Amino acid sequence: MAPKTTAEVGGMGHAIKRKEDPRFIRGQGRYVDDITLPGMLYLDIVRSPYAHAKIKAIRTEQALKVPGVLAVITGETLAQYNLHWMPTLMSDTQMVLPTEKVMYQAQEVAGVIATSRYAAADGVDAVEVDYEPLPVVVDPFKALEPGAPVLRTDKKDKKDNRIFHWEVGDRAGTDRAFTEADVKVTQHIYLPRIHVASIETCGCVADFDRVRGKLTVYMTTQAPHAIRTVVALVAGHVGLSEEKIRIVSPDIGGGFGGKVPVYPGYVIAIAASVVTGHPVKWIEDRMENLQADSFARDYHIRAELAAKKDGTMTALRIKTVADHGYADAAANPSKFPAGLFSICTGSYGFKNAFAEVDGVYTNKPPGGIAYRCSFRVTEAVHTIERMADVLAQELKLDPADLRLKNFIPPEKFPYRSALGWEYDSGNYAGALKKAMEKIGYAQLRKEQAEKRKRGELMGIGISSFTEIVGAGPSKQFDILGIKMFDSCEIRVHPTGKATARFGTKSQGQGHETTYAQIVAEELGIPAAHVEVEEGDTDTAPYGLGTYASRSTPTAGAAGAMAARKIREKAKKIAAHLLEVGEEDLVWELGKFSVTGAPQKSKTIQEIAFAAYTNHPQGMEAGLEAVSYYDPPNLTFPFGSYICVVDIDRGTGEVKIRRFVAVDDCGNIINPMIVDGQIHGGLTMGMAPALLEEISYDENGNIQGGSFMDYLLPTAVETPKWETDKTVTPSPHHPLGAKGVGESATVGAPPAIVNAVVDALAHLGVRHIDIPITPEKVWRILKEKGVAE
Amino acid sequence: MAMHKITVTVNGTAHSAEVESRFLLVHFIREVLGLTGTHIGCDTTHCGACTVLLDGEPVKSCTVLAVQAHGRRVMTVEGLERDGKLDPIQEGFMQEHGLQCGFCTPGMMMTGHALLRRTKNPSEAEIRQAISGNLCRCTGYVNIVKAVQYAAAKQQ
Amino acid sequence: MIPAAFDYHAPESLSDALALLDQHGEDAKVLAGGMSLLPMLKIRLAQVGHLVDIGRIPGLEYAKEEGGFLKIGAATKEAALERSDLIRSKYPILLDTAAVIADPLVRNRATVGGNLAHGDPANDHPATMLALGASVVVRGPKGERAIPVDQFFRGLFTTALASNEILTEIRIPVPPARxxxxxxxxxxxxxxxxxxxxxxxxxxxxxxxxxxxxxxxxxxxxxxxxxxxxxxxxxxxxxxxxxxxxxxxxxxxxxxxxxxxxxxxxxxxxxxxxxxxxxxxxxxxxxxxxx
Structure with a gap:
């Protein structure tokens, strides 16, 4: 689709350079740790070495003797203000600081306040804590067994470790379909704990102004407005009232879902600032970030797929145990404790499906957040895309043929899935065929056959995913009761330039650029003249923030709607200026002109000036609008990825030789930025497929708690991604756009796993759990007798 | 606690300060000099967000003591732009969309800048090797490679 | 991540460095590139009273053939080894080794001597030096001695180096033709x-x-x-x-x-x-x- 606007205007479809880059390439970004306030103190945190233990005593005398240490805050301190517990975004509860026991290794035990970060660190070293270890529950299946120690003894009526049971779909109909099926395949799939590990860790500077009674918190948060409300709810009883709370989310060094929750460190810093009257900075280090912040996944999935002999999929049945750690600290919409896992029917036309998820407490850090993914969609996509290959293998069908046979055809959209979603638009075969052509699928299959004869191992893996993003319609979607709309306020200034403020918060996605392009598209004001602001709750309109690929579907739409409101008013002004009726005006490329007399026109800039200098009698001056956009539906981006791997028979190493990604995110705002999002998403898809994992030993000791063992891919491990696209606009989004930030993270892992399994399929291998480490592959090679 | 009087030439200007033995170079740069373009990402010498040039070579300033830099030259991201003219590596990152959140970017650019001083026309493999001590979580490296190539071409 | 306090010394001669080590005994540690030691101090896995930085002692960075040996100064940076024409042309095994140590930025600080003296079996040079039949030269209060590398590593993080000795050079016999x-x-x-x-x-x-x-x-x-x-x-x-x-x-x-x-x-x-x-x-x- 050719752009409608000129390059100077830079509306949708133009690959304009990013407006945020001039500051970043000069080192002039302003991240939270760059903020220094007069009199600022530092918080550092004492953490538990045990996964489950009673706290017998906390001795602070030695710490208080460390030069520069001013105070040590414990659970007892906070309990005086009833601030030692806080709600999670899932309406569970979580400790800020413990008064009785710790529930996971690295849990916050005390906060040390000092005049420098060096003194604070020394203070942490000097705090002495006596623990009495308690039995540790690491395995969520054991946690569910009768007689397992009940972990949440703080909850009076809690008699077991189950957090929730959630199910969706027609159980009886699905069971029946399985009974009648020609073929059934079953597979256990474990998606381990991983961590978003944005390169900037979390932190804040809390600044309480005692005279004004105003709290300002500079915080690494993806959802500043929601955080403000949470702070008001948590600390309202000690006098922090919402109008006196200002959350500022400065430049954010990557979020990916990890900067949605409220972490205890934020609350301790706020409490410390209120108590001391000084600004207090807390910046976690990388080990704290990996060991204590919310994790993603930890889903134990049992999936079954039923089909006819010819490969037609008929039913899907999934049972999952979700390990949430000691609290359900996910960030899902409240009615969706397992997020949007029910997208698990994927790109296929299932008549019957049923899924159930049990959430479980264990002695691990709380969470269940996303890893660059819209609420458990990665888990769902991994399951269905793996199962498609398991079925293809069972039936000895080519996995591409099996997919093409089962795709929901383009003419069936909007499509109502067996688990209740209405897919807005799609052309799944179009994307897969394009990917097959680009990578040379038929040729690769020939090469594979040749190589197998020589004992060489290569595999080709496909993933044809359907995403579900843009939460969401207010009748279904809320967080803590707050509906998941998002917002935009546009002010067009007299000289025809604009300021646009949004309820979301970019963490690298380039909102300052793409939102400006939306305004440019709708109003014809050059994107260069549109200043985009986000992240300051004192100025931006209320919104739920940026995660789950929701910015374009919600706030982007709000931008278009606010701009259209402005255009309506501009039309009235233009009619006044041109002395014609509104019905005589047509809008094109930044101006209203008179039908049949195109030389008679007023540009948006002329109209803006008139809005302040020459507006019609009876009309309010100014040219501004606000939109709180409640999307009518979610959007359903999709794509097909094909991965080619080679396996070293000696070491078990997997090398990605090629990876072709064909994405369809509807209409594109900035193709350069979309490509960048996909490159990054693919890398964060590859990382857990091959490298990243956090696990625990039987005592609840974390394994992989630093970058020594939590393996972020470098440029050397990362392949040269090849991207392409198809464009199937969303029929309900005002711009036809869908959102793209997470598609690749969601779609890539099963393509890689499928490729590795495909390389070994002739040996009878059907599944490998991620991360696919060289050792795992080598064990298979050894077992099959083909190791070098 | 031993204190040391140090003088470090940062971006061409000599700066003196009294520092503790254990004081890290990255904190000297960020907190004493207020040059906050150099970031801290991992503390364990893995991520490279704190990369600066020490006597012309890229190093991770979170794992260098400030006192070790006494009498030496340090160049940070703030020193790339000269007389209002961007360094080619800065232009490359902007033109090729080599950055997203911007957090790894200063370190990445310092490494790229140093690579191009030594190797005028590096291959893609050489670029990927050279930046393998700098982690990026946003870009998937594709456009970072292009950014370095852009700068290489610009310098020809 | 902040190391516990210590005193830093930057002697400008080997004899000054040895005197400091002798004075502080077990409470002192030699700092070369610091790429292993400083992270350990930052995580507070190790604590030390005195760091003796040998980085300002002249004459410890070289790679040259002399008297039938390839001699590498202990403070030679891995990056320097990677760039040395001598190493690249005649000792590809050393290039192989240096090029896979940690990452390129770390190699701009990390030293060959430190890679050996740390006594970490996970480090890469030890295996290569064992294959090459190298010796290390150490200096202490009683003078200089050479230790064959196969007698240098005594246990996990333990070497034949005494607390008052400094590794100064690695000597590799120049391999014969073929x-x-x-x-x-x-x-x-x-x-x-x-x-x-x-x-x-x-x-x-x-x-x-x-x-x-x-x-x-x-x-x-x-x-x-x-x-x-x-x-x-x-x-x-x-x-x-x-x-x-x-x-x-x-x-x-x-x-x-x-x-x-x-x-x-x-x-x-x-x-x-x-x-x-x-x-x-x-x-x-x-x-x-x-x-």
């Missing part, structure tokens, strides 16, 4: 320690048989391992595949790796075997033997 060496490392990603690593150095006789072989293994036990039996087995044999496979098996038998996140012991032992065979093949190729 020699070649290679180092191979299996790592999960750039910047990781080896899951397993193998160094092989061979000299071929006139008839094409192996005259002499040196094999060192990385991260295959509490200390770097010299695969003596495999070396002995190879001497005098023609380098056919069967022979090399047997040498690999013998080398793996010398390994006693500990399980960790990189793999279980049996996997690591097998990787020592696979990499030994591959390193031997590469070494023989470089020695001018059949590929």
């Amino acid at each position: 020699s070649g060496g290679a180092y191979l490392k299996l790592e999960r990603k750039v910047g990781d320690f080896a899951t397993a690593g193998a160094a092989a150095q061979v000299t071929l006789g006139a008839g094409g048989a192996i005259e002499k072989a040196g094999i060192g293994l990385t991260n295959a036990g509490p200390t770097p391992i010299k695969a003596v039996e495999a070396e002995k087995f190879l001497a005098g044999k023609r380098p056919d595949d069967q022979t090399l496979q047997e040498a690999g098996r013998l080398a793996a038998r010398a390994a006693s790796p500990s399980p960790d996140r990189r793999g279980a012991a049996d996997y690591k032992r097998e990787m020592a075997r696979v990499l030994t065979v591959r390193a031997l093949k590469a070494a023989i190729r470089r020695a001018g033997g059949p590929s």
Whole structure:
């Protein structure tokens, strides 16, 4: 689709350079740790070495003797203000600081306040804590067994470790379909704990102004407005009232879902600032970030797929145990404790499906957040895309043929899935065929056959995913009761330039650029003249923030709607200026002109000036609008990825030789930025497929708690991604756009796993759990007798 | 606690300060000099967000003591732009969309800048090797490679 | 992450450095590139009263052939080794090794001497130096002594270096004609320690048989391992595949790796075997033997 606007205007479809880059390439970004306030103190945190233990005593005398240490805050301190517990975004509860026991290794035990970060660190070293270890529950299946120690003894009526049971779909109909099926395949799939590990860790500077009674918190948060409300709810009883709370989310060094929750460190810093009257900075280090912040996944999935002999999929049945750690600290919409896992029917036309998820407490850090993914969609996509290959293998069908046979055809959209979603638009075969052509699928299959004869191992893996993003319609979607709309306020200034403020918060996605392009598209004001602001709750309109690929579907739409409101008013002004009726005006490329007399026109800039200098009698001056956009539906981006791997028979190493990604995110705002999002998403898809994992030993000791063992891919491990696209606009989004930030993270892992399994399929291998480490592959090679 | 009087030439200007033995170079740069373009990402010498040039070579300033830099030259991201003219590596990152959140970017650019001083026309493999001590979580490296190539071409 | 307090000393001569070490005894530690030591101090896995930085002592950074030896100054940076024309042209095994240590930025600080003196079996130079039959030269209050590398590593993070001694030089006998060496490392990603690593150095006789072989293994036990039996087995044999496979098996038998996140012991032992065979093949190729 050719752009409608000129390059100077830079509306949708133009690959304009990013407006945020001039500051970043000069080192002039302003991240939270760059903020220094007069009199600022530092918080550092004492953490538990045990996964489950009673706290017998906390001795602070030695710490208080460390030069520069001013105070040590414990659970007892906070309990005086009833601030030692806080709600999670899932309406569970979580400790800020413990008064009785710790529930996971690295849990916050005390906060040390000092005049420098060096003194604070020394203070942490000097705090002495006596623990009495308690039995540790690491395995969520054991946690569910009768007689397992009940972990949440703080909850009076809690008699077991189950957090929730959630199910969706027609159980009886699905069971029946399985009974009648020609073929059934079953597979256990474990998606381990991983961590978003944005390169900037979390932190804040809390600044309480005692005279004004105003709290300002500079915080690494993806959802500043929601955080403000949470702070008001948590600390309202000690006098922090919402109008006196200002959350500022400065430049954010990557979020990916990890900067949605409220972490205890934020609350301790706020409490410390209120108590001391000084600004207090807390910046976690990388080990704290990996060991204590919310994790993603930890889903134990049992999936079954039923089909006819010819490969037609008929039913899907999934049972999952979700390990949430000691609290359900996910960030899902409240009615969706397992997020949007029910997208698990994927790109296929299932008549019957049923899924159930049990959430479980264990002695691990709380969470269940996303890893660059819209609420458990990665888990769902991994399951269905793996199962498609398991079925293809069972039936000895080519996995591409099996997919093409089962795709929901383009003419069936909007499509109502067996688990209740209405897919807005799609052309799944179009994307897969394009990917097959680009990578040379038929040729690769020939090469594979040749190589197998020589004992060489290569595999080709496909993933044809359907995403579900843009939460969401207010009748279904809320967080803590707050509906998941998002917002935009546009002010067009007299000289025809604009300021646009949004309820979301970019963490690298380039909102300052793409939102400006939306305004440019709708109003014809050059994107260069549109200043985009986000992240300051004192100025931006209320919104739920940026995660789950929701910015374009919600706030982007709000931008278009606010701009259209402005255009309506501009039309009235233009009619006044041109002395014609509104019905005589047509809008094109930044101006209203008179039908049949195109030389008679007023540009948006002329109209803006008139809005302040020459507006019609009876009309309010100014040219501004606000939109709180409640999307009518979610959007359903999709794509097909094909991965080619080679396996070293000696070491078990997997090398990605090629990876072709064909994405369809509807209409594109900035193709350069979309490509960048996909490159990054693919890398964060590859990382857990091959490298990243956090696990625990039987005592609840974390394994992989630093970058020594939590393996972020470098440029050397990362392949040269090849991207392409198809464009199937969303029929309900005002711009036809869908959102793209997470598609690749969601779609890539099963393509890689499928490729590795495909390389070994002739040996009878059907599944490998991620991360696919060289050792795992080598064990298979050894077992099959083909190791070098 | 031993204190040391140090003088470090940062971006061409000599700066003196009294520092503790254990004081890290990255904190000297960020907190004493207020040059906050150099970031801290991992503390364990893995991520490279704190990369600066020490006597012309890229190093991770979170794992260098400030006192070790006494009498030496340090160049940070703030020193790339000269007389209002961007360094080619800065232009490359902007033109090729080599950055997203911007957090790894200063370190990445310092490494790229140093690579191009030594190797005028590096291959893609050489670029990927050279930046393998700098982690990026946003870009998937594709456009970072292009950014370095852009700068290489610009310098020809 | 902040290290606990310590005192820093920057002597400008070896004798001043030795005097400081002698004065502070076990409470002092030599700081070279600091790429292992400083992270340990920052995580507070180690604490030390005094750091004696040898980085300002002149004359410890070089790589040159002299008197039948390749001599490498202890403070020579890994990056300098990678760029040395001498190393690149005549000692590809050392280039192999330096190029896979940590990452390129770390190699701008990390030193060859530090890689050995740290006594970490996961470091890469020890295996190579074992294969090459190197010695280290150390200076202490009583003067200078040379220690063959195969007697240098005493235990996990423990070497023959006394607390008042400084490693000053590595000496590698210049290999005779028809020699070649290679180092191979299996790592999960750039910047990781080896899951397993193998160094092989061979000299071929006139008839094409192996005259002499040196094999060192990385991260295959509490200390770097010299695969003596495999070396002995190879001497005098023609380098056919069967022979090399047997040498690999013998080398793996010398390994006693500990399980960790990189793999279980049996996997690591097998990787020592696979990499030994591959390193031997590469070494023989470089020695001018059949590929």
